[in-house]
Amino acid sequence: MRLIAVTVCLLCTAPLSSLAPQRTSETTAEGLMRGLVQSMNTTDSAAIAAFVKRNFVLQGPNVPSVEARVDRLLGVAASWGQVTIRTVEPRKGVELAAIVQAGRTESWRRLTINLDSGPPLKIRSVGLMPARAPDRQTGVLSERQVVDSLRAYVERLVSRDAFSGTVLLAKNGVPLYRGAFGDANKDFGVKNTLDTKFNLGSMNKMFTAVAVMQLVEAGKLSLDDTLGKFMPAGSMRPDVLSKVRVKHLLSHTSGLGSYFTPDWDRQSRALYRSVDDWMPLIKDETLQFDPGTRWAYSNTGMLVLGKVIQSVSGMDYFDYVRQRIAKPAGMTSTDAYELDRVNPRLAVGYDPVPGRGRMEYRNNLYMHVIRGGPAGGGYSTVEDLTRFAVALEAGRLVSPASVRLLTTAKPEVSSPTYGYGFIVDTNPRIVGHSGGFPGINSQLDIYLDSDYTVAVMSNYSGGAQPIVERSRMLLTTIK
Numbered sequence: 001m002r003l004i005a006v007t008v009c010l011l012c013t014a015p016l017s018s019l020a021p022q023r024t025s026e027t028t029a030e031g032l033m034r035g036l037v038q039s040m041n042t043t044d045s046a047a048i049a050a051f052v053k054r055n056f057v058l059q060g061p062n063v064p065s066v067e068a069r070v071d072r073l074l075g076v077a078a079s080w081g082q083v084t085i086r087t088v089e090p091r092k093g094v095e096l097a098a099i100v101q102a103g104r105t106e107s108w109r110r111l112t113i114n115l116d117s118g119p120p121l122k123i124r125s126v127g128l129m130p131a132r133a134p135d136r137q138t139g140v141l142s143e144r145q146v147v148d149s150l151r152a153y154v155e156r157l158v159s160r161d162a163f164s165g166t167v168l169l170a171k172n173g174v175p176l177y178r179g180a181f182g183d184a185n186k187d188f189g190v191k192n193t194l195d196t197k198f199n200l201g202s203m204n205k206m207f208t209a210v211a212v213m214q215l216v217e218a219g220k221l222s223l224d225d226t227l228g229k230f231m232p233a234g235s236m237r238p239d240v241l242s243k244v245r246v247k248h249l250l251s252h253t254s255g256l257g258s259y260f261t262p263d264w265d266r267q268s269r270a271l272y273r274s275v276d277d278w279m280p281l282i283k284d285e286t287l288q289f290d291p292g293t294r295w296a297y298s299n300t301g302m303l304v305l306g307k308v309i310q311s312v313s314g315m316d317y318f319d320y321v322r323q324r325i326a327k328p329a330g331m332t333s334t335d336a337y338e339l340d341r342v343n344p345r346l347a348v349g350y351d352p353v354p355g356r357g358r359m360e361y362r363n364n365l366y367m368h369v370i371r372g373g374p375a376g377g378g379y380s381t382v383e384d385l386t387r388f389a390v391a392l393e394a395g396r397l398v399s400p401a402s403v404r405l406l407t408t409a410k411p412e413v414s415s416p417t418y419g420y421g422f423i424v425d426t427n428p429r430i431v432g433h434s435g436g437f438p439g440i441n442s443q444l445d446i447y448l449d450s451d452y453t454v455a456v457m458s459n460y461s462g463g464a465q466p467i468v469e470r471s472r473m474l475l476t477t478i479k
Helices: 002-009 029-041 045-055 066-080 143-159 201-217 238-243 246-251 275-282 299-313 317-329 382-393 400-406 465-475
Strands: 083-088 095-102 108-116 122-130 165-171 174-181 183-185 350-354 359-363 423-425 430-437 440-447 452-458
Touching (some): 029 045, 029 066, 029 083, 029 108, 045 066, 066 350, 143 465, 165 382, 174 382, 201 317, 201 382, 201 400, 201 430, 201 440, 246 299, 299 317, 452 465
Antiparallel strands (some): 083 095, 165 452, 430 440, 440 452
């Protein structure tokens, strides 16, 4: 989720404070910020474009086009709705920041604008990062109060059409709160239910990591093995095969990037159904840095692990995950389904866009892969994700020692907040993974010290994140 949040932040900003004047001066830094959010509040592309043309840096290396900026800002306006500015911080050099709250989700963010000194003042870039909520609960709550508060928050989101999906809060695998909301298919008015299957996004990476650790326990591979032990010469560049180790792939420190390239985007999705189908796309991929020296999120790295699993186990990757992970965990509604076949109870993903006076949606049917794989894109339910968490903690998938290895950060290979296939947060200790794409946002949080799990799956862009944030805020106050 952290990676997704940072990516979103670089594209976003927020609308105007109710405390701001009707007209704002665009000659000061604060005036630029208020003018920007005021233009976004209109959700009018012409108004936003006019502001961008007047007040953004328009030329230079890597400067987005006016159209690209407008599209990004419109997308954020659609997701966030009207936003108020709570406080504006003193300017620090070329940066000005404010604490803002989104009207649709009640989420708090730190909005920043990076300025070109001019004259006149111009905006170089806009950022949005999570911020501590000024209205954060500071007292101690009972478990019942937490459940009631979370339920009320989810229902408020649903009333604003800010959430479509399912939620499950459990302790020791026993549900404390669960619910299903919104439409699985808007064309036919089909409602989401608890057994609706949502796209996992990158959450498949947890399954891939657990599969690798099972093979490590079986003595079939080592975390220090290089790719050259499992893949023939010519399948990837020689330095990749000789330098990249299994532990680098698991921790996103391999130096490899992503197979979602322009070359892939120009081709039919139907060409990519198996792990082997993807391999030609990464054959000539180069290392961005020496393995183990930096951290960079890598879909290619997890895809390659799928190939390693096949080579070592002698099984198709998808068969392996079904038989060795889903089955022992009791996950009956989890798989990487082929989307051009009949698949009962799959939710369609929707990306919100500003319409004429109302929210409109576009589906993601032609944006995503036709079948997920080791790096993401499969489907599951909140109940199956909870079963996975319980089975993992109980040692039914790998040993307790391997669970600790998977869910512990790896600073020794430049991965301070990511273990092996699991995002790692501290204070409190929460591990799991998130997934995001247009029309996709899901997350599993496993609270290692208190036996809580939170699974949220949404078929709206960014739909799960506000609920995950609110549940974290509430669960840290519990008695």
